[in-house]
Amino acid sequence: MGILAFLASERETVDAALERVLPPNDTWPRRLHEAMRYAVFGGGKRVRPILARVACRAAGGDPDLILEAACALELIHTYSLIHDDLPALDNDSLRRGRPTVHVAYDEPLAILAGDALLTEAFIVLGTHPEGEAMASRRAEACHLVALAVGSRGMVGGQVEDLEATGKAPDAQRLERIHRAKTGALLAASVELGAVLAGVDRSTRQRFAAFGQSLGLAFQIADDILDVTGTAASLGKSPGKDVAAGKLTYPAVYGLAAARQELTRITATLRAEARELEGPRGKLASLVDYIASRDR
Amino acid sequence: MGILAFLASERETVDAALERVLPPNDTWPRRLHEAMRYAVFGGGKRVRPILARVACRAAGGDPDLILEAACALELIHTYSLIHDDLPALDNDSLRRGRPTVHVAYDEPLAILAGDALLTEAFIVLGTHPEGEAMASRRAEACHLVALAVGSRGMVGGQVEDLEATGKAPDAQRLERIHRAKTGALLAASVELGAVLAGVDRSTRQRFAAFGQSLGLAFQIADDILDVTGTAASLGKSPGKDVAAGKLTYPAVYGLAAARQELTRITATLRAEARELEGPRGKLASLVDYIASRDR
Numbered sequence: 001m002g003i004l005a006f007l008a009s010e011r012e013t014v015d016a017a018l019e020r021v022l023p024p025n026d027t028w029p030r031r032l033h034e035a036m037r038y039a040v041f042g043g044g045k046r047v048r049p050i051l052a053r054v055a056c057r058a059a060g061g062d063p064d065l066i067l068e069a070a071c072a073l074e075l076i077h078t079y080s081l082i083h084d085d086l087p088a089l090d091n092d093s094l095r096r097g098r099p100t101v102h103v104a105y106d107e108p109l110a111i112l113a114g115d116a117l118l119t120e121a122f123i124v125l126g127t128h129p130e131g132e133a134m135a136s137r138r139a140e141a142c143h144l145v146a147l148a149v150g151s152r153g154m155v156g157g158q159v160e161d162l163e164a165t166g167k168a169p170d171a172q173r174l175e176r177i178h179r180a181k182t183g184a185l186l187a188a189s190v191e192l193g194a195v196l197a198g199v200d201r202s203t204r205q206r207f208a209a210f211g212q213s214l215g216l217a218f219q220i221a222d223d224i225l226d227v228t229g230t231a232a233s234l235g236k237s238p239g240k241d242v243a244a245g246k247l248t249y250p251a252v253y254g255l256a257a258a259r260q261e262l263t264r265i266t267a268t269l270r271a272e273a274r275e276l277e278g279p280r281g282k283l284a285s286l287v288d289y290i291a292s293r294d295r
Numbered sequence: 296m297g298i299l300a301f302l303a304s305e306r307e308t309v310d311a312a313l314e315r316v317l318p319p320n321d322t323w324p325r326r327l328h329e330a331m332r333y334a335v336f337g338g339g340k341r342v343r344p345i346l347a348r349v350a351c352r353a354a355g356g357d358p359d360l361i362l363e364a365a366c367a368l369e370l371i372h373t374y375s376l377i378h379d380d381l382p383a384l385d386n387d388s389l390r391r392g393r394p395t396v397h398v399a400y401d402e403p404l405a406i407l408a409g410d411a412l413l414t415e416a417f418i419v420l421g422t423h424p425e426g427e428a429m430a431s432r433r434a435e436a437c438h439l440v441a442l443a444v445g446s447r448g449m450v451g452g453q454v455e456d457l458e459a460t461g462k463a464p465d466a467q468r469l470e471r472i473h474r475a476k477t478g479a480l481l482a483a484s485v486e487l488g489a490v491l492a493g494v495d496r497s498t499r500q501r502f503a504a505f506g507q508s509l510g511l512a513f514q515i516a517d518d519i520l521d522v523t524g525t526a527a528s529l530g531k532s533p534g535k536d537v538a539a540g541k542l543t544y545p546a547v548y549g550l551a552a553a554r555q556e557l558t559r560i561t562a563t564l565r566a567e568a569r570e571l572e573g574p575r576g577k578l579a580s581l582v583d584y585i586a587s588r589d590r
Contacts, residue, residue: 119445126438135431143421150414
């Protein structure tokens with residue numbers, strides 16, 4: 001199976017699991033559950049759950065055993081988008097071509113739907129994979145994911161991103177933002193797959209380092225796309241980061257150097273992926289997909 | 296030791312643990328960590344962590360082993376207050392006599408500090424109590440606390456509270472709001488103490504049911520205080536709920552009936568506490584404290 005067919009099939013599997021994991025629309029409180037589902041089923045690529053499953057297989061585990069736990073990553077990603085889009089933060093009214101949650105519903109519900117999705121992730125991670133034998137992996141999963149998306153990870157990156165907006169380009173600050181804001185959850189996705197596969201400490205370390213580089217590649221590609229993409233290929237307006245005065249890779253290093261850096265990291269990642277999973281895994285193809293998506 | 300001296304000593308213990316658990320002010324991202332600490336160290340009574348510790352002892356466990364995990368309850372309680380106070384929700388500018396987080400800092404930081412405190416709770420619950428033998432209790436703790444404060448618990452109660460505001464008194468709706476908005480986290484505090492003490496399923500059920508009644512008593516007492524308290528005894532303006540058109544016990548049943556119901560529940564709780572812990576525990580005194588605080 002080629003990578004695109006593989007990703008399409010994975011997306012279907014993940015979507016079906018998200019459908020099961022999320023509280024039904026017709027249960028109390030209905031409007032909240034509707035808003036949560038509206039946000040989750042808004043057309044995401046499911047990169048994080050897929051990454052966790054592919055990493056799990058690369059680490060010798062069964063990706064179907066971690067399907068629900070992998071969905072927790074998507075719930076967290078969705079919560080972060082809802083809160084990012086709020087009027088007090090990025091004030092976005094469109095996301096993937098649809099009204100954002102605070103526009104489709106209202107601002108109080110958007111805040112609370114984000115809170116509920118973040119919380120739901122830990123309901124899922126606390127119970128999946130099931131069974132007493134998996135209990136210590138579940139506890140570790142809660143810890144590693146929470147650490148990645150808390151104040152020293154994703155949320156910290158959002159705070160620094162806000163503080164850096166409109167300021168002079170600063171390479172150190174850029175790296176901190178990228179590592180934390182987008183990189184941490186992507187890195188945690190890879191690490192979660194390995195931890196739930198039951199790897200030893202040193203293998204876990206390798207997967208974690210791989211995930212960190214992959215997160216960086218993802219973000220550099222995103223920054224480049226903001227400059228070079230079209231509205232049709234992006235599904236959102238290009239040039240938004242530039243217009244908002246955001247600190248990005250092309251803004252700090254220039255477009256050519258950003259592309260060069262992405263090529264360099266991608267080559268390293270591809271080689272590392274082959275070592276981690278052998279020649280027939282999907283991690284290496286996923287690296288190429290992430291580094292070159294939509295171009 | 297009388298109950299007030301006991302509570303004062305417990306508060307000190309919990310505050311010292313919160314100090315250790317929260318990321319230091321001088322670590323990245325500083326402004327976020329400052330805001331988190333500003334909110335947590337704003338003079339809370341620490342009812343939830345203390346309740347968890349007292350329940351743990353009543354269930355035959357060591358409250359000192361669950362000190363950090365109990366702190367997670369306070370982090371979640373604090374996050375819920377920060378988000379509740381936001382302009383889009385209750386729009387409160389004062390909390391415990393100090394400016395709320397979005398006033399002392401700004402709205403984006405208040406949203407993100409709330410997110411980070413909620414997340415921090417699961418960092419703590421995923422790691423404490425430490426050790427492989429405690430792993431399945433940690434995973435269960437993440438699950439039970441998340442379930443209590445997610446869409447079917449605390450956040451759901453906030454959504455329904457918003458929807459009910461200004462509407463006609465409705466007894467069924469009132470009970471749903473109270474059970475979820477305040478009751479669920481208090482019930483989870485009691486249940487967490489029992490689960491981390493390692494009780495069997497049926498004992499856990501008894502503690503959970505006790506916690507649910509206690510949560511209800513807490514909320515009825517709160518509603519009564521809003522009508523009968525003074526600004527000095529409450530530390531906030533009395534009559535706020537009434538003015539805001541909130542659905543409360545006195546609004547639905549009248550003040551006399553609300554008091555009667557509180558007396559009835561308290562008597563049942565006191566008897567049940569004695570059965571759960573024997574004559575020398577603190578659970579029964581805590582019931583009296585919660586049902587009659589500040590009057």
